[in-house]
Structures are given as C-alpha cells and as structure tokens.
Amino acid sequence: MDLMIANQKSLRNLTVLIIGAGPAGLSAAIQLERYGIDYIIIEKNKAGGLLLNAEKVVNYPGFPHGVKGTELAKLFTSQVQIRKIIKDEVIKTGYREKYFETRTKLSNYKSEYLIIASGTNPRNTNVIINKSAEKKVYYDVINLSHHKGKTFAISGSGDAAFDYALTLSKYNKVIIYNRADKIKCLKKLYDRALQDNNIKYVKNISVLKAFASGNGLALTLSNNNRIVVSYFVIAAGREPALDFINSDKELENLIKSNRLCIIGDVVNGIYRQVSIAAGQGIKAAMEIYYQLNKENN
Structure with missing residues (x-):
C-alpha cells in the first residue's frame, strides 16, 4: 500500500x-x-x-x-x-x-x-436518475429534516428507510416504496410507521426513473404509474x-x-x-x- x-x-x-x-x-x-x-x-x-x-x-x-x-x-x-x-x-x-x-x-x-x-x-441502485433531477435525490436525510409541507418518496425496506420516514413525517408527507413484499426493518419501526398518518407504505412497487417536473420531481414506478414529489430518498443499503x-x-x-x-x-x-x-x-x-x-x- x-x-x-x-x-x-x-x-x-x-x-x-x-x-x-x-x-x-x-x-x-x-x-x-x-x-x-x-x-x-x-x-x-x-x-x-x-x-x-x-x-x-x-x-x-x-x-x-x-x-x-x-x-x-x-x-x-x-x-x-x-x-x-x-x-x-x-x-x-x-x-x-x-x-x-x-x-x-x-x-x-x-x-x-x-x-x-x-x-x-x-449502494448503487438501478434507478435511472436524470441529470435534471440530481439536486432533489438524496441518500440520507441529514440535510432534509428542516423541510415542512413537502412530499417525500423513499425507496427501501430496511431500518434506514423507515427511520428516515419517521424523521421526515413530523412536518411532511412520506411514501415508502418497497420493491418486494417483505420488510427488512425492525418490527417496532414498521409498526410506528404504519401508525403515522403522514406515512404511506407501498409494497411490491419500485421506483424506476426520476426526472425534474416543474418545481418537483417526477418518479416513474414499476406499475407504470407516475407520481410527483418534492424529494426522493434512496435507502437501498x-x-x-x-x-x-x-x-x-x-x-x-x-x-x-x-x-x-x-x-x-x-x-x-x-x-x-x-x-x-x-x-x-x-x-x-x-x-x-x-x-x-x-x-x-
């Protein structure tokens, strides 16, 4: 060395x-x-x-x-x-x-x-991130917790994904997308997230692509739907x-x-x-x- x-x-x-x-x-x-x-x-x-x-x-x-x-x-x-x-x-x-x-x-x-x-x-993911979207895609929430009244999409099924959701949900709406049907996080975290009215959990759907849309971010999903959010957080390991x-x-x-x-x-x-x-x-x-x-x- x-x-x-x-x-x-x-x-x-x-x-x-x-x-x-x-x-x-x-x-x-x-x-x-x-x-x-x-x-x-x-x-x-x-x-x-x-x-x-x-x-x-x-x-x-x-x-x-x-x-x-x-x-x-x-x-x-x-x-x-x-x-x-x-x-x-x-x-x-x-x-x-x-x-x-x-x-x-x-x-x-x-x-x-x-x-x-x-x-x-x-960890690298298969999500296609358009250059126009890079400033609204994050891999942690250190610089996001001050936001209020925003909508966040989170990709992941482990402790980080659900912990991030709980951090952001105090003043924002959060959607967690899990590409599988099983979670990898602690059950207590999962239960807390499900009880939070600002958090929506969606299984068997993954985010395929992210690109800018007006002042927000458009996400193409694996079920062919498209949603617009404020920010996208990838918690894929x-x-x-x-x-x-x-x-x-x-x-x-x-x-x-x-x-x-x-x-x-x-x-x-x-x-x-x-x-x-x-x-x-x-x-x-x-x-x-x-x-x-x-x-x-």
Missing part, C-alpha cells in the same frame, strides 16, 4: 490520523485526548456521521427514553477539540518507511498510526467506504501490529450500532497507547 508524496516537506506530521468523525472516530479521539496523544480527524461531511440521520437512538446506554441522533452526535463532538476536526476529503493513503502518508484535497499528512473510521457509502486504500498483504500486517485500525460501520456489516462503533474507537486508541509505550520502553 505504497503512496509516494514527492514533496516530503509538505507533509504535516502527526502521531495519529483518524479518517472519519462518526461515533467510532470521535470515540477514538476522546480516548487519545485522555492519553495526551497527538491526533487530527479528517471528515468530509459533518461530524457525527450517519448518526445525524437517526430519528431516535433507543439502545445507547444511559438514555432510557432514547435520544435523537443529532443530540447524541453533539454530545460526542463536544468531547473533542473542534479545531482537531478538519473538513477535508481523503484521496489516497499508503504506508512506506514506517509511516502512513495520506493525501487529501487540501493537504498532505504523515502519521505513525492510522485509524480508518470512514463509514459507508450508498450501504457499502464500506474504502476506495482510498489498497487491500494487500501489508495491510493485514499493519492491522496485526496495531499500526492500522479499521473500525466502525466500515467493517461492521450488519452490526452497525453506535455502541459497537464507540467501543471499537476506545479500543483502537488504547491499542495505540500500549503500542507507543512498548516502543518507547
């Missing part, structure tokens, strides 16, 4: 570089802060990650009545020095001569250790965001030696839970701390 950055003087030297400011990355930062270990977090979007989408987190310890995802994200972020969260995007990272070299859109970094907590990207790193034998060795930690949703598959990610972040920071002590003694 070699990466050659020609101008070595342009590299900013760090002990630990963290990629991603979701629950895993922020938890690692909190623990590194406790140890007094130098670090920087690179985050291309908003600190909090997909936690910002959650209508309510009900299984995070310490909140018996649940907590809004945005509120929990604020609590995580409040424990990290804001100046250490840099809004930037990682282009490529590699390892050579005992250091990681990471290239971003705005800078270059050199670190002894690397924590990858980059989360996930939306996610995949690891690891396109900036090459997978090879050296990568495995770096993980074994605790030089590289890959944590959170990016590696957790179906176990994408805040508490799991947070625990992994703490553990990663502890492993680095003990590794540093071993090397310095």
